[in-house]
Amino acid sequence: MANNELALMAHLMRRAGFGATRDELDACVSLGYEATVEQLLHPESAPVMDEDLLRRYHIDQNSLMLIESSQAYWLYRIINTRRPLEEKMALFWHGLFATAYGKLNHAKAVVNQTNTFRRCGLGDFRTLLLELSRDPAMIFWLDNKDNHKDAPNENYGRELLELFSMGIGNYTEDDVKACARAFTGWTISNSDYMSIRASRDSIWPHGRLDWQFVYLPEDHDDSDKTFLGHTGPFNGQDVIDIICQQPATGWFVASKLYSFFVSDTPNEEAIQYLSDRFAETEGNILEVMRSLLLSDFFKGEEARLARVKSPTELVAGTARLAGSYQFPEWGIVNLAMDVSFMGQEILNPPTVEGWHTGREWIDTGNLVERVNSAALEMGDLARPGVQAALARVREAGDSLEPTEFVDVCLDALGLYDVTDATRESLVNHAARDGVLQFGERGAADCSDARVAEMLQLIVATREYQLA
Amino acid sequence: MTTTTLLQYSHTLGFMANQGRGFNNPVDLAINSRGIVHVLNRAGPEVGVRIAYKRITRCTPDEEYLGEFCTGGTGDGELWWPSALAFDDEDRLYVADEALNRISIYDQDGNYLDKWGAAGTGAGQFNRPSFIAFDRDYNLLVSDSLNHRVQKYTREGRFLSQWGEYGGGNGQFNMPWGLAVDSQGQVYVSDWRNDRIQKFDKNGAFVSAVGNSGREEGEFNRPSGLAVDLQGNIIVADWGNERVQILDNEGRFVASFRGDSRDSLWAQDYFAANPDEASARRAAHLEPEIESRPEYDAHRGYEWERSANVEKLFWGPTSVKVGPDGLVYVVDSLRHRIQIYRQTG
Numbered sequence: 001m002a003n004n005e006l007a008l009m010a011h012l013m014r015r016a017g018f019g020a021t022r023d024e025l026d027a028c029v030s031l032g033y034e035a036t037v038e039q040l041l042h043p044e045s046a047p048v049m050d051e052d053l054l055r056r057y058h059i060d061q062n063s064l065m066l067i068e069s070s071q072a073y074w075l076y077r078i079i080n081t082r083r084p085l086e087e088k089m090a091l092f093w094h095g096l097f098a099t100a101y102g103k104l105n106h107a108k109a110v111v112n113q114t115n116t117f118r119r120c121g122l123g124d125f126r127t128l129l130l131e132l133s134r135d136p137a138m139i140f141w142l143d144n145k146d147n148h149k150d151a152p153n154e155n156y157g158r159e160l161l162e163l164f165s166m167g168i169g170n171y172t173e174d175d176v177k178a179c180a181r182a183f184t185g186w187t188i189s190n191s192d193y194m195s196i197r198a199s200r201d202s203i204w205p206h207g208r209l210d211w212q213f214v215y216l217p218e219d220h221d222d223s224d225k226t227f228l229g230h231t232g233p234f235n236g237q238d239v240i241d242i243i244c245q246q247p248a249t250g251w252f253v254a255s256k257l258y259s260f261f262v263s264d265t266p267n268e269e270a271i272q273y274l275s276d277r278f279a280e281t282e283g284n285i286l287e288v289m290r291s292l293l294l295s296d297f298f299k300g301e302e303a304r305l306a307r308v309k310s311p312t313e314l315v316a317g318t319a320r321l322a323g324s325y326q327f328p329e330w331g332i333v334n335l336a337m338d339v340s341f342m343g344q345e346i347l348n349p350p351t352v353e354g355w356h357t358g359r360e361w362i363d364t365g366n367l368v369e370r371v372n373s374a375a376l377e378m379g380d381l382a383r384p385g386v387q388a389a390l391a392r393v394r395e396a397g398d399s400l401e402p403t404e405f406v407d408v409c410l411d412a413l414g415l416y417d418v419t420d421a422t423r424e425s426l427v428n429h430a431a432r433d434g435v436l437q438f439g440e441r442g443a444a445d446c447s448d449a450r451v452a453e454m455l456q457l458i459v460a461t462r463e464y465q466l467a
Numbered sequence: 468m469t470t471t472t473l474l475q476y477s478h479t480l481g482f483m484a485n486q487g488r489g490f491n492n493p494v495d496l497a498i499n500s501r502g503i504v505h506v507l508n509r510a511g512p513e514v515g516v517r518i519a520y521k522r523i524t525r526c527t528p529d530e531e532y533l534g535e536f537c538t539g540g541t542g543d544g545e546l547w548w549p550s551a552l553a554f555d556d557e558d559r560l561y562v563a564d565e566a567l568n569r570i571s572i573y574d575q576d577g578n579y580l581d582k583w584g585a586a587g588t589g590a591g592q593f594n595r596p597s598f599i600a601f602d603r604d605y606n607l608l609v610s611d612s613l614n615h616r617v618q619k620y621t622r623e624g625r626f627l628s629q630w631g632e633y634g635g636g637n638g639q640f641n642m643p644w645g646l647a648v649d650s651q652g653q654v655y656v657s658d659w660r661n662d663r664i665q666k667f668d669k670n671g672a673f674v675s676a677v678g679n680s681g682r683e684e685g686e687f688n689r690p691s692g693l694a695v696d697l698q699g700n701i702i703v704a705d706w707g708n709e710r711v712q713i714l715d716n717e718g719r720f721v722a723s724f725r726g727d728s729r730d731s732l733w734a735q736d737y738f739a740a741n742p743d744e745a746s747a748r749r750a751a752h753l754e755p756e757i758e759s760r761p762e763y764d765a766h767r768g769y770e771w772e773r774s775a776n777v778e779k780l781f782w783g784p785t786s787v788k789v790g791p792d793g794l795v796y797v798v799d800s801l802r803h804r805i806q807i808y809r810q811t812g
Contacts, residue, residue, distance in 0.1 A: 051766070056642075056689070058511060058512070059492045059511055059783070059785075059801075060492060060512050062800075063492075063782065068517075072512060189755060190751035190752060192747045193751040196743060196747050200741075200744070204483055205482040205730070205737050206482060206483060206778050206804065207802050209753070210776040330513050330547070333514050334514070
């Protein structure tokens with residue numbers, strides 16, 4: 001039967017990370033819920049992943065020139081990170097501040113942006129917006145390199161207000177124009193040359209050259225602007241200060257965090273609570289996240305399995321469970337492509353609005369992809385995580401009735417919140433071949449295969465598709 | 468023109484091309500008895516059309532393109548994670564592959580001849596063979612990286628001997644990469660994750676070790692390929708520090724350099740055919756000062772970031788070879804080119 005502490009910890013690790021192995025869950029339970037939350041909130045206390053091995057064997061992941069290589073690189077990081085919330089925050093901000101390789105033709109620039117999310121993703125929101133506004137990938141993506149003193153381009157200014165901070169209905173068209181003028185002169189070095197190169201993906205004579213932010217004071221409009229009721233010779237930094245003081249900004253960030261970390265179904269009371277925390281802490285994301293992860297609305301039963309896993313969560317979580325790709329292997333790029341085939345091409349979101357999440361992750365086509373991908377990983381008895389699950393089943397006894405067999409397999413995968421109907425289906429399947437026996441050599445081999453099959457069935461359940 | 472104590476930049480060979488004239492993530496080169504340079508293109512990732520970008524390119528040191536052979540794949544004669552090249556005394560080309568755990572052999576026209584090796588830890592087996600070099604008797608030495616050893620084979624693939632095991636002591640290895648043999652037959656190994664160079668006699672007995680982890684002179688950050696010149700100087704691709712270091716034959720630091728590349732003839736042709744890009748390039752500042760930031764050290768390091776920004780610098784140097792004419796070739800893998808230096812000392 002479900003162990004409440006383990007079930008709660010499994011929920012925490014699915015949301016604040018990408019799932020945990022059964023051994024990791026045991027360690028977290030020993031540590032305690034609040035201490036585990038603190039550990040997650042302080043990724044700097046865990047070691048940085050060594051990248052030298054990855055760079056040596058995956059030469060394409062050393063330069064990060066190509067999109068497939070960069071996607072594989074990020075997936076490898078997510079699978080192997082000792083800092084799960086850092087990667088989860090990076091994925092969250094990547095979905096919110098969606099910047100796509102497709103226009104940039106420069107994967108490393110988008111990877112650099114995700115590094116900013118790792119560095120600032122649990123800091124204060126003002127700093128994050130400032131870094132984002134100076135981020136070369138964002139400057140290129142939303143045309144701020146074309147935002148000149150004498151010829152403003154509103155693209156970044158508009159999206160900063162609409163999609164990145166306040167949401168539509170909380171500002172006027174005049175505010176958009178003033179915001180854009182405040183960011184004139186915020187550009188990248190060698191922008192003409194880089195624009196030509198980005199437009200020609202066929203040949204890059206020496207590979208990509210990185211981009212750097214530059215501020216050109218001679219191209220900045222330093223005249224007075226009226227923005228959200230304030231007037232002055234505002235620069236981008238001033239505009240961000242004003243944005244961060246708006247109640248709408250706190251609500252906006254809180255609602256995005258709620259939907260990513262808590263539930264696909266909005267809860268106004270919970271969002272208001274998080275919005276208040278945002279205001280009280282002057283936009284400190286770490287404090288807002290601590291409040292979220294310790295809240296009853298997060299820990300409660302109604303939040304369990306209340307979100308559809310994104311493709312990245314599903315694939316990376318399964319790989320972590322199976323113990324796959326703990327060392328650089330060439331197949332990781334195919335796993336990353338699985339994520340794309342399921343509808344989430346990381347580092348290359350479809351639009352500036354990011355991905356449509358929740359139930360939209362699943363349609364008849366990609367549900368098959370999701371089930372097949374997870375079942376393929378979990379059915380491989382050579383995987384260390386599958387071996388660990390098998391060992392747990394063997395430890396449960398030489399002879400297991402179908403109900404015991406199913407329960408110990410669910411426990412081995414840390415999936416506790418399955419419905420009675422799902423459990424019954426699994427038990428019915430297990431009962432077809434009777435009692436699971438590990439006694440004799442032939443029976444043990446057969447039973448190993450039955451365990452692998454049961455693990456595959458479990459990752460094919462409706463509940464496994466949910467976080 | 469930049470000079471060092473011993474080397475002076477001469478010119479650059481190649482530019483990026485997925486197929487045909489150019490390179491795609493070159494990792495090693497070898498020069499046959501006729502002076503023809505063979506460049507091994509690793510060209511990841513292993514998906515779709517990109518698999519065909521793996522190949523061996525033939526050209527002259529002065530940039531005449533002579534053709535290419537091989538392609539990506541797992542069948543006989545094909546490449547998956549090709550890592551190193553070496554010619555025997557009859558101009559047969561040996562190619563190591565880290566994914567397929569085998570050595571493939573081609574004739575001087577690029578026709579596939581044979582293969583040997585398999586995955587494993589026993590004699591005659593490999594776990595990611597990263598580099599190969601012939602010794603003075605034309606036996607093939609293989610740095611068997613994840614088995615932490617060096618193996619010696621006849622040209623026909625018969626196992627002769629091995630040395631090394633995992634560890635940090637004398638004669639032990641942590642994922643060895645580059646191999647080189649000097650005129651006396653002594654063997655030099657880049658002990659990659661121990662950040663040092665070890666020297667052995669021709670039978671594999673430990674002689675000496677130099678270097679330790681760091682960025683200072685004589686220190687290393689994951690050394691990759693290396694070569695020994697006619698004077699006995701050891702020229703090391705200090706991969707993680709994005710530089711090449713020269714040590715004398717006693718292992719003392721002599722010089723280091725970060726790269727000096729200018730456009731190769733092939734690149735010049737490209738820009739001549741794309742004048743708008745050439746014009747914008749001339750107006751661009753291609754040698755920016757890159758400030759050091761804490762996040763760089765937390766990630767891949769300042770020098771890696773600097774190389775990502777400054778085009779002339781080495782970026783991911785994987786191999787160094789000394790040609791019969793004394794030219795020193797540095798395989799500049801992430802910039803898809805070979806930087807060539809003349810010896811002046």
